[in-house]
Amino acid sequence: MSKVYIALQDNEESHYIVEAIEEDNPDVTVIYQPAMIRIECEGHMVIKRETVEEKMGRDWEIPALHVNLITLGGNVDEDDDQLSLTWNN
């Protein structure tokens, strides 16, 4: 299985997003590097709007993810409720 990954700028908002990702994807590995956080997972990962909202305690839209996003790997599927990354191998 190939690893999908996402990297976020290391800041307050990202910490909530990372928390949400960890909750929705129990198998992820979180790696802290200077100024950035890299999160990787075998095969598939999903970021859910609802979970992020719950962590932040306010409304949050999926496109707002792009403000803190550094890079990603995998096929992206984005809709109103979630953004997922997948490798089909």
Next chain:
Amino acid sequence: MTIEIKTATLEPIRNTFEHTRRRFGDKPASRYQEASYDIAPENNFHYRPMWQPDKLLNDTSRTAVVMEDWYAFRDPRQYYYGTYVQARAKLQEVTENNYAFFDKRGLGDRLSEEVKAKVVRCLIPLRHMELGANMNNVLCSAYGTSTVLTQAFLYNGMDRLGIAQYLSRIGLLLDGNSAEVLTKAKDHWMTDPAWQGLRRYTENTLVVEDWYEVFIAQDVVLDTLVYDLMYRQFDQAITEEGGSDLAMLIEFMQEWHKDTSRWVDATLKSTVAESDHNKELIGRWVAEWREKAVADLAPLAEIAVGDDAVNACTEALNQRLAKAGL
């Protein structure tokens, strides 16, 4: 280390980049200047474009207009990317509130069937013309010379996409998101005799190769006529027919046109003032496209506003051209 020494050693060794020093003198340059002037590649291109082997990658001969210095232009708004998106975001926020208010208060329901039908027939089909304007301005950005011009063309191109999307949203506000209005409006664009002139004009602009001529045909001639017709005269006509709430949905277009006109006017004026060659050439383009545009727009003007409407917008165009020295 004392504070005095620290300030002395931290004195800048130069005020700005060389490209801005050469052009504007040895003093701190604005962000607009540093990021707009003389930053495009100009020399020593490695390969001829396979899609146009008779030209260089960046080539001033993609228009018949001649400028001794293509950086003689200045965007009066001084838009670089950062100031551009922030200006648009501000306008967008107001617009978003207007659309939300219109929706929440059910203002669409207060419009009479006649007014609604008129909006669907006369206003919403413009979204397709705006897509053409998007393509035309992006063409000018891709093949034009000098960042002071090409960046403004790209901003304009993206604005047009944004306006096409706002017009589509007006359609969705009127039919509760069923998209019937958009389908109907597209039928008007495709088959309604009142729209065929404008559609033909738009398709004709899309095959013009000289980018400055595209600018004339689209941003100078057609836009001046259409924006005066729809966002001034039609707005008034609809208000008189009880559709004043529409105003809050087209405020973006009105504000945008005011903003962009400052740049269009400045660009036109500088080019015309450069030489008799440019003046004569642009005068010819203006005359040709104006004649077509006025004829093509007349049927729409008549149903949207009335008999005299097309003369009123021609007058607006003529005033504008006179300001530029044409």
Next chain:
Amino acid sequence: MSNKKLNMKDKYRLLTRDLEWEFSYRDRKEIFPQEDFEGIKITDWSKWEDPFRLTMDSYWKYQAEKEKKLYAIFDAFSQNNGQQNVTDARYVNAIKLFLTGVSPLEYQAYSGFAHVGRQFGGVGARVACQMQSLDELRHVQTQIHAMSHYNKHFDGFQDFAHMHDRVWYLSVPKSFFDDARSAGPFEFMVAIGFSFEYVLTNLLFVPFMSGAAYNGDMATVTFGFSAQSDEARHMTLGLEIIKFLLEQHEDNVPIVQRWINKWLWRGYRVLTLVAMMMDYMLPNKVMSWQESFEVYFEEAASSLFKDLARYGIEMPPYAADAIAEKEHLSHQAWSIFYNYGHAAAFHTWMPTAQEMDWLSEKYPNTFDKYYRPRFEKWREMEEAGERYYNPTLPMLCQTCQIPMGFTDMENPTMTSYRQSVYDGERYNFCSNGCKDIFDHEPEKYVQSWMPVHQIFQGNCGGPEMEDVLGDYYRINLGVDNLDFKGSPDEARWNGWHNLQSAEDKLKKAS
């Protein structure tokens, strides 16, 4: 009226895709004249999957938010003279190379995406490319603004656009992008959208920017990561164009495969500059070139190509050559620049003893065996007051335009050397990749503006090196170039920090 809620996909379709209409007053081919000449077959543009469904209102909103944050940091950086806080002044040379070598590529990307953003026949693809064009304009402008303050306190930033069009080593990145822009619109997308943006830019932006953070460069890390936040969209577009082309027609597969082969190699060669920036120009090291190459190229590309295998696309044959070079690349590149340090608009230096130990540790198979002896010799010469500069002009690879300094991986002490003859002329190459690229389109690559040939032909200001470097390149000789030791940059830095230069220390000691 009760409103149906529209989801993102439907909304995007109505607000963007549905704007298109069937032309009837003009022929489609007149409006999109460049769609056919590359041999790519598009049967149905409506099958284009929008990689991200961004409408202009959200674009303005989120981008404005990013810009507001970014410029607040630029302002704070210059108000607080943040340039004093970088690890040491040698670091700044990495960002000089960035502004002169990379930022102008962002400009080229802006032009290139505007071009395809007009030429593609499908509105979905056009709009995605237009947004990328606008983003790329953002990147070049924010980079200029980030560097604007450094330019006021260090030498070598001041004439980046002029230099990019002329200086010998900047011809490497410039020719790369000229190559892509001069190709047809589909090849451009495979070159830049896919090969460069999807596969290679992570190597440039992610570890290097993390390195900038680790070296106290707040301005660079901020623009770097802020630019990357657009990159995620660009990467998604790069992958979508590949899938779209492969799904449209089976005849596209071999064309796309050849482009991928070509452009991954071409882009990888440009990243040679990044390899040496990471290993030699960052005083505080985050990871070595080899390590970042393994994470961001080997691992990421193998996942990607496994995913593309279902279309019949394979890992390019030259990937093996790139992998074989990973333990050598940065050392060879730095050697070249150290040799020609008098002809560069930034400073070079020999690594300190401690830095050499780090290199030995990170490159246990190669550094001590092949590079340390040479470097120690150069350091000795320098200490003896005879800093080595190579007085000859190098031979360049006809394709990538890098001086012929790479070695044969089978025998790492031998220079790798390939040749082709075209139209009675002999051309030289550094690698199989570069030779094959030339052999496939010799009529294109014979056009290259080769900096060394141009000097010999008298097209660069005059016969003397001073004419070329000073008048034509506009390098301030004795200021921008030569070794970091003894440079005005070093003297100013020492002034800010009350440090003595190494030379003064030596003098005092004796």
